[in-house]
Amino acid sequence: MKKLLSFILVFVLIFSCGAVAFAQGEEYIPTVHVTGMANTDLIMDKGLETEKQVFGAEEDDMNTMIQNLVFPLVLFLLGGSEARFAVSLVDAVKPVFEHIKYDGNGESVYNISIEDEPEIDYDYSTFTYDWRADPMTVADELNEFVEKVKAHYAAEKVNLIAESMGGVMTSAYICKYGYSDLNAVIYRSTAMYGLTLIGELYTGRFDFEADELAQYINNFMFGESSQQVIIRSLIRYVAPLIVSPLINKIDRFFENESEHIYDEFLIDIFGYLPGLWSFVPAEYYEEAKKFMLDEEENAELIEKIDVYQYEVRPLINSTIKAMEADGVTVAFVSHYGFSAIPATQSKSYMADALIDTRYTSGGATCSDFGKTLGDNYVQAVNDGHNHISPDNIIDASTCLLPEKTWFVKGMLHTWYSDDYRDLYAYILQMKGEATVYSNPRFPQFLMNSEDDGTTLPMTEENMNFNSDKVTFAIAFDFIKGLFQK
Numbered sequence: 001m002k003k004l005l006s007f008i009l010v011f012v013l014i015f016s017c018g019a020v021a022f023a024q025g026e027e028y029i030p031t032v033h034v035t036g037m038a039n040t041d042l043i044m045d046k047g048l049e050t051e052k053q054v055f056g057a058e059e060d061d062m063n064t065m066i067q068n069l070v071f072p073l074v075l076f077l078l079g080g081s082e083a084r085f086a087v088s089l090v091d092a093v094k095p096v097f098e099h100i101k102y103d104g105n106g107e108s109v110y111n112i113s114i115e116d117e118p119e120i121d122y123d124y125s126t127f128t129y130d131w132r133a134d135p136m137t138v139a140d141e142l143n144e145f146v147e148k149v150k151a152h153y154a155a156e157k158v159n160l161i162a163e164s165m166g167g168v169m170t171s172a173y174i175c176k177y178g179y180s181d182l183n184a185v186i187y188r189s190t191a192m193y194g195l196t197l198i199g200e201l202y203t204g205r206f207d208f209e210a211d212e213l214a215q216y217i218n219n220f221m222f223g224e225s226s227q228q229v230i231i232r233s234l235i236r237y238v239a240p241l242i243v244s245p246l247i248n249k250i251d252r253f254f255e256n257e258s259e260h261i262y263d264e265f266l267i268d269i270f271g272y273l274p275g276l277w278s279f280v281p282a283e284y285y286e287e288a289k290k291f292m293l294d295e296e297e298n299a300e301l302i303e304k305i306d307v308y309q310y311e312v313r314p315l316i317n318s319t320i321k322a323m324e325a326d327g328v329t330v331a332f333v334s335h336y337g338f339s340a341i342p343a344t345q346s347k348s349y350m351a352d353a354l355i356d357t358r359y360t361s362g363g364a365t366c367s368d369f370g371k372t373l374g375d376n377y378v379q380a381v382n383d384g385h386n387h388i389s390p391d392n393i394i395d396a397s398t399c400l401l402p403e404k405t406w407f408v409k410g411m412l413h414t415w416y417s418d419d420y421r422d423l424y425a426y427i428l429q430m431k432g433e434a435t436v437y438s439n440p441r442f443p444q445f446l447m448n449s450e451d452d453g454t455t456l457p458m459t460e461e462n463m464n465f466n467s468d469k470v471t472f473a474i475a476f477d478f479i480k481g482l483f484q485k
């Protein structure tokens with residue numbers, strides 16, 4: 001009896017302590033990270049003898065591709081025919097991507113699974129998916145995962161951190177299932193409004209030139225050690241002289257042979273993936289369908305991809321406003337300071353090296369890459385605050401949420417720093433109250449320091465990374481140092 005009593009006492013004690021802790025502490029709200037494209041690999045015939053990784057490609061497949069390309073490329077560069085090289089190129093590259101393709105109705109041709117399934121974790125649960133799939137189908141999977149996470153932690157709501165393509169899936173999910181399960185959504189570098197790059201590629205506007213390619217690569221050569229500066233200078237000023245004639249030859253090749261490359265490779269492999277169609281911006285969409293698809297043969301696919309384009313994307317802005325009004329915390333984090341991949345006719349827009357900054361920020365006005373808004377520029381919307389970046393490149397006043405959109409310069413599309421955790425934690429803790437004015441640590445414009453991996457408020461001193469002035473100053477010091485030794 002005594003034993004039983006003490007047992008009950010202990011039980012009551014534990015229970016009441018737990019209840020007190022629960023009453024005093026905040027309810028735990030789990031966070032789900034809605035990952036970007038290809039965050040997990042694609043596997044064919046998972047668990048079977050024929051199992052094979054098909055995206056990213058296995059090393060053997062890449063090696064075979066390179067081996068099959070070397071001889072035709074040398075022949076072509078020595079004056080061989082463009083048409084013959086086009087055939088060799090497609091024949092070499094296509095097998096590497098063959099197994100990711102969908103049929104003309106928008107269904108996977110092969111038996112494909114993702115390598116890593118979505119995973120529940122106290123810190124950040126991770127939602128992974130097959131990036132090729134119809135976003136409306138992925139939305140079902142995301143909903144299922146949100147329900148699982150909620151049940152696991154006995155939580156009523158979750159936070160979503162949507163990155164890159166994760167923004168597309170999050171938008172499809174909210175459109176289909178509403179936002180009653182959401183406490184907060186942070187949109188980081190998302191593709192939900194599309195990418196100019198894909199719009200251009202899907203309308204046949206392939207184009208690149210040597211100096212632009214060199215400039216693009218040069219953008220990634222951060223750092224101010226003399227070695228980095230020398231490499232940067234070589235790429236910037238010397239490489240174009242050598243590479244230019246070759247690249248111009250290749251550029252002409254793509255111009256003349258693009259029909260073969262699109263018909264035999266690009267359309268067949270990438271043209272029928274519903275996931276990628278969500279990347280085509282509204283202004284390119286109808287033209288892209290005409291260019292890539294056949295109205296009758298691809299009718300089922302078109303029916304699928306039209307849903308994101310016409311039933312989800314046009315509602316994103318009004319839904320975000322409604323979410324805010326109903327107490328959901330919403331914020332944007334957008335990167336800039338880079339041009340887009342210089343593979344199309346339109347490439348001067350400000351980007352994070354992949355997605356347009358005006359898209360990832362929900363509508364900022366941005367200067368072109370390498371330019372500023374101009375000395376006489378006046379903020380587009382006068383709301384009593386300054387929303388122009390210290391470097392005069394971004395006007396955030398035209399954003400959907402000008403007070404809740406943060407910009408990070410010098411941060412590539414897929415990058416982030418440890419400081420993002422603090423920024424996210426601050427946004428989530430403050431609920432709807434966190435704005436670009438509420439914390440001096442996180443003003444609207446931040447600067448990534450590649451040297452020490454920090455994200456700091458942008459100032460007049462740190463706002464120009466990788467500038468010619470810095471390059472020349474360090475190159476001069478380096479040369480001076482040589483003579484002093």
Ligand SMILES: [Zn+2]
Pocket residue numbers: 383384385387402403
């Ligand atoms: Zn304002």
